[in-house]
Amino acid sequence: MTAMSYRPADIVSPYLLFLGDIEDSVSAKMARAVVIWRPEKAVGQLRMTERTVSVGIEDVSIEDAVARGARTLVIGVANSGGKLPAHWRDVICQAISHGMDIASGMHQRLTAIEGVPELAREHGVTLHDIRHNHPPLEVGTGEPRSGTRVLTVGTDCSLGKMFSSLALQRGLEQAGLNAHFRATGQCGVLIAGEGVAIDAVIADFISGAVEWLSPACDDQQWDIIEGQGSLFHPAYAGVSLGLLHGAQPDYLVMCHELGRPHMRHLPNRPMPEMAACIEANLAAARVTNPAVQLAGFSINTSQVDEATARRELEALSQRFGVPATDPVRFGIAPLVAGLTGAKQ
Amino acid sequence: MTAMSYRPADIVSPYLLFLGDIEDSVSAKMARAVVIWRPEKAVGQLRMTERTVSVGIEDVSIEDAVARGARTLVIGVANSGGKLPAHWRDVICQAISHGMDIASGMHQRLTAIEGVPELAREHGVTLHDIRHNHPPLEVGTGEPRSGTRVLTVGTDCSLGKMFSSLALQRGLEQAGLNAHFRATGQCGVLIAGEGVAIDAVIADFISGAVEWLSPACDDQQWDIIEGQGSLFHPAYAGVSLGLLHGAQPDYLVMCHELGRPHMRHLPNRPMPEMAACIEANLAAARVTNPAVQLAGFSINTSQVDEATARRELEALSQRFGVPATDPVRFGIAPLVAGLTGAKQ
Numbered sequence A, B: 001m002t003a004m005s006y007r008p009a010d011i012v013s014p015y016l017l018f019l020g021d022i023e024d025s026v027s028a029k030m031a032r033a034v035v036i037w038r039p040e041k042a043v044g045q046l047r048m049t050e051r052t053v054s055v056g057i058e059d060v061s062i063e064d065a066v067a068r069g070a071r072t073l074v075i076g077v078a079n080s081g082g083k084l085p086a087h088w089r090d091v092i093c094q095a096i097s098h099g100m101d102i103a104s105g106m107h108q109r110l111t112a113i114e115g116v117p118e119l120a121r122e123h124g125v126t127l128h129d130i131r132h133n134h135p136p137l138e139v140g141t142g143e144p145r146s147g148t149r150v151l152t153v154g155t156d157c158s159l160g161k162m163f164s165s166l167a168l169q170r171g172l173e174q175a176g177l178n179a180h181f182r183a184t185g186q187c188g189v190l191i192a193g194e195g196v197a198i199d200a201v202i203a204d205f206i207s208g209a210v211e212w213l214s215p216a217c218d219d220q221q222w223d224i225i226e227g228q229g230s231l232f233h234p235a236y237a238g239v240s241l242g243l244l245h246g247a248q249p250d251y252l253v254m255c256h257e258l259g260r261p262h263m264r265h266l267p268n269r270p271m272p273e274m275a276a277c278i279e280a281n282l283a284a285a286r287v288t289n290p291a292v293q294l295a296g297f298s299i300n301t302s303q304v305d306e307a308t309a310r311r312e313l314e315a316l317s318q319r320f321g322v323p324a325t326d327p328v329r330f331g332i333a334p335l336v337a338g339l340t341g342a343k344q
Helices: A025-037 A062-067 A086-097 A116-123 A161-174 A186-192 A203-213 A237-247 A274-285 A306-320 A333-343 B025-037 B062-067 B086-097 B116-123 B161-174 B186-192 B203-213 B237-247 B274-285 B306-320 B333-343
Strands: A015-018 A042-046 A072-075 A101-104 A127-129 A148-154 A178-182 A221-225 A251-257 A293-300 B015-018 B042-046 B072-075 B101-104 B127-129 B148-154 B178-182 B221-225 B251-257 B293-300
Touching: A015 A025, A015 A086, A025 A042, A025 A072, A025 A161, A025 A186, A042 A062, A062 A086, A072 A086, A086 A101, A086 A116, A116 A127, A148 A161, A148 A237, A161 A178, A161 A186, A161 A221, A161 A251, A161 A293, A161 A333, A203 A237, A203 B203, A203 B237, A237 A274, A237 B203, A237 B237, A251 A274, A251 A333, A274 A293, A274 A306, A293 A306, A293 A333, B015 B025, B015 B086, B025 B042, B025 B072, B025 B161, B025 B186, B042 B062, B062 B086, B072 B086, B086 B101, B086 B116, B116 B127, B148 B161, B148 B237, B161 B178, B161 B186, B161 B221, B161 B251, B161 B293, B161 B333, B203 B237, B237 B274, B251 B274, B251 B333, B274 B293, B274 B306, B293 B306, B293 B333
Parallel strands: A015 A042, A015 A072, A072 A101, A101 A127, A148 A221, A148 A251, A178 A221, A251 A293, B015 B042, B015 B072, B072 B101, B101 B127, B148 B221, B148 B251, B178 B221, B251 B293
Antiparallel strands: none
């Protein structure tokens, strides 16, 4: 199998987005990613309780979804540890019994749930374990590659690296450039239809997988590589560092959420200080690209009012001498302008 | 399965150490580890050509090894990428046909070699894939744990972190302390009979696996955790950082080889500067243990004469204010004294 010929199996849309009974809004990232970036692909959402997080589309039953043409039940949730709660099994089995494929971004494989592979065979449906679908991997080399690479990094996980990467890709393309989105997480792979869930590869191959994902290319091509985790997250920093080395980025975009009280899932752990976080990322990135630069900030400002958001973005921009924006609130244009200006 | 009840399947000795046809001495680390740390377990070595690296014990055929009571053919090689060369298959099959178990530390599973699982079943022998033998894993938390932890880190891979860790454990034990060796690589696991090959776990679980491997313990207990790779190696730094965070070491021992010309397998990549390497490791380690200290240096000086070695060690010790030794040439005592002195 050559790098170029590899693609994950097609996940057939339309989708029914399954949210289980999660009450933590951030965990719904897989469903939300579809609603934001591929809204035409979802017929509705399926929630187990009234308190379950909503991604703002219509609630539909499995029966109604099938009537609307839904072909795949997408597990719309990415939880820490990647285990499928045992009490979701009945819904998964129901969907299979109604002839739907299932797509999951969990570490735990659909095929490892008791009875599920047998039921899938019986009904002739496909089980997509998005995180486990990747090409044969090699260890990284760190050898310089042609092309221009932008990597989104962050102070923490789950604060907008995928969103920022997709927005940047779209913005660069709209500016007339040849820009590709390189997905490194299960949501990104679902959106892009290709990529590698980096956190699910064998540890020795993290950077090698990213070298494969964003190979040498035309110097006019931009690869926008989706970052993962944070160098300061005690669970995931290994993934973040391997990704950083494998990406050998020319530009880093630092992602952050204003007002986040502590590192995700770790109430005792304060967020890293911004200047230290930038310096740690640049220092590590220099191992494979000594010319790496900070290109700007992509900040989630949803917790503050607009005036505060503008003031904070301006302060960051002044302090570090690069553009800062909230791509949801104010658009991605400042970062696109900064990147295309820097490249000239 | 609880943490405490987990143990890899026993690999039955005596061993025949198989070196294939490798000509790179460093790749023979698995065989050499047995010869140094468990010499009583090896009946001899098996080399495919005269130019193959020797680990200094008698060459014996499979037939002779069986006559001497050998029970397991140990693949004595750890190569980059972890693939078993296809032309080694015949020797593996011969050993199986003579009733020997096989133990391998490669990423590629013995069970993935064509015909090998069937042959093993036919002859009633066991295939040990050391790298793939680990407990169910969780993501890391970074929560502080009781006990005292020492981690060996390095400027590069394959320069003595396992040797230094085993020597430290033995030295601390001889000084009357309760010291455990925590194996994180396939050689260490083979020597210790337990542990986790960290480079073979799924990337999301690197630090969680190390938290499992060295759990909270008595404050009088020392855990000597075997390091892997280097924060400056473009292929393996993700593993090194996750291991560093999961270990939450109180003390780092920096390992290095005097005169190494470039990073392993990467002729274009210079070795990192020592002060920068120390600072990067301390800075990263502070994420999970703000009190971490450099305890000293374990230096492989085999490429220089004794006078030069002594001079270089003294210079390092003076420059950084901690002990420096070559545990092979001059013994581990200076590091043991430094650690036990620091703890008082």
